[in-house]
Amino acid sequence: MTTPPYRGSLLRWLFPHRHIEPEDSPKTSPIFDEPWRNISWGDTASSLQYVQNFQPENKDISHLRILLYGPIGAGKSSFINSVSNVMRRRMTCPALASSSVQSGHSFTKQFQTHKIRRGQGNPRTFCPFVFNDIMGLEEGEGEGVRAEDLNLALKGHVKEGYKFNPVSSLSNDDPYYNSAPSLDDRVHVLVCVLSAAYAEVKESILQKMANTREAASNLGIPQIGIITNIDQACEETEKDLKNVYKSKHLKMKMKDFSTAVGLPLNCIFPVKNYSEEIELNDNVDALILSTLRQMIDFGDDFTDMN
Template identity: 40%
Template sequence: MRFSIVTTSLRILCLQNDLFFLGRFKLKLLYKASIHGFTGAAFHQRCDNRSPTVSVGYNNSGFVFGGYTEQPFSQSGQYVNDDQAFLFTFDGENLIKYPVTNSTYAVRMMANSGPYFGETLVLVNGSQAVTYSNPGNYYNFPAAQMHGNDLNMTECEVYEVEGKSWRTVIWESEKRKELIEYIKSYKPTVSSVTQPRVLLIGPVGAGKSSFFNSVSSVFRGHVTSQAISGSSSTSLTTQFRSYSVKDGREGKPLPIILCDTMGLEETKGAGLDIDDLSSILNGHLPERYQFNPSAPLHPEAHGYRTSPGLKDKIHCVAYVIDASKVSIMSTGLEEKLDAIRRKVNLMGIPQLVLLTKVDEACPLVKEDVRNVYKSGYIKDVQEVGSRLGVPLSCVVPVKNYSEELELDMNCDILLLSAVLQMFLSNGPELWILLHYCDF
């Protein structure tokens, strides 16, 4: 259970698969009219300067309704802008939301009333146990659907929403520019390794090739598709490929190489062969090596690197996991991932998890990718990192470009943050430095 709450009706309402507050949270009761009084003074004494909040009204007809705002209450008498505000009603089974239509007048701070949403819905109106309802101004809703036209209140509660976002992200164009500049100017400490190599490993269709295409798109300035990607029951990647991301179409290579492998499949003799993994990690595999699941690479194979340099080795492993399929991952795939993790751990190579297709996993993220760190479902899925021995801080949700024709700033920020994580938190440079003396 994610939170505890006093009111049974609201508790049921809040369990509607994250449709209410967009994620993992808990509610702190600030004001309960039957205890503290049906007055504006009692409401403001307990709720002013608190945010975000959800205000809930109840009537004898059994309706549960109210509103949400991210702005703190006050007694200024002024309207405040809040483009995240919405009204809602709950019929015991379904939650219906009515978003603000004119955010400039989302909430009004009236001293003698309770929660006051525009001129549209007021709970504890004029310090009385009644509701004021005037749909059409700033919020639109059918009155019969909202409260059954029963304006006499039996209860009013206001809750503060705590822990609304479980990871802080700045969704601004300046942040995107900052991330791009950092990645472009990054210089590894060891001069012999100008481009750390990151190996992408994951089940068929998880989005390994799409991740490279998406990162490349960010730096080229338009959606592009260099690596073969798509949907298939078997791996579309059949060769070992090393992709260097360029700053623009003819720009210089960026300080990172993304290495693509054949996808993992649960059945034996299909997909990436675990025995090939050691050769990949140690840098023995030649470029465009054709994977053969039934016959791993041998030292006699054409192009086999017998004495790979430090620059040829893998410096970081990124597990690419489809967020929408974590809960149904087969035992066979889990066993393969566990075997891979053990091999990577023995070599001391840093690891992270890329959670792809977050928009397919959660409808709130599909609606707005900025909800990714508000989604309780994505938060729960993030714990797949513990099954792979990866800290939660090294589990990074991303949204690859698939159907889009234009770049999206918010998708770019997630993708760039993932690349930054490959540089920083997972310590590929530390691994390089620790092994530098061997060469």
């Protein structure tokens, strides 16, 4: 394996806590005077309506398929639950998530498709987009989801319920192999998820992420990045979530993310997943909806051209 070109790009990721200035250095503000990216904090209703009203331009598909991948503990399942919370307007748990990664292994073992309910009314209807949650990326060979399985999932060859095997890939004679995937079965948006609170991101995991990005790029699949746990990584954002695009620390994290995985900065979005809350929060919703709108727009453009 060649040494990734981004080896030095995540040095700051190795030290996730706030930078401590020497005692004799002049104090600088941890936040910018103005946000470097604009977001409509007080207008979640219009963003929610946009998502609620979304219908794919391509009438040959019933939904957009969004695949989330990343290291274990990045918050993939929690993001799916957070989207469900926003759309249902209450706390939900469609994707089982773990609050601990102490075992060092992925909590998600199977290829799962999660449909998102619309609102709370009847009859029961679902949004025209679904999420696929997969086994997390782990360090070393024979650990975590295999690159071959990820590539098969991108093309729609993996059936619901397939149990990932870290040491053996899905074969074309397996009953969980979809030999004739439809456009509905294919992935329409690939989402890389990293946590801002990670102590470090191993080079072997970054290499696996780079390989997956290359496979998706060869298929023309649009890609975005999500950086989670922003409140845990930045004191100013923990105090006020509206500081997310003022935080110098988080902007630095996002730039490092961009360099490490090769995604443009305007395709990377910080979010706070619902974790300790028992009621909805408008500011949490605003970041999730802002990210979700980009996902469905990117996916809709992709399916409209295929």
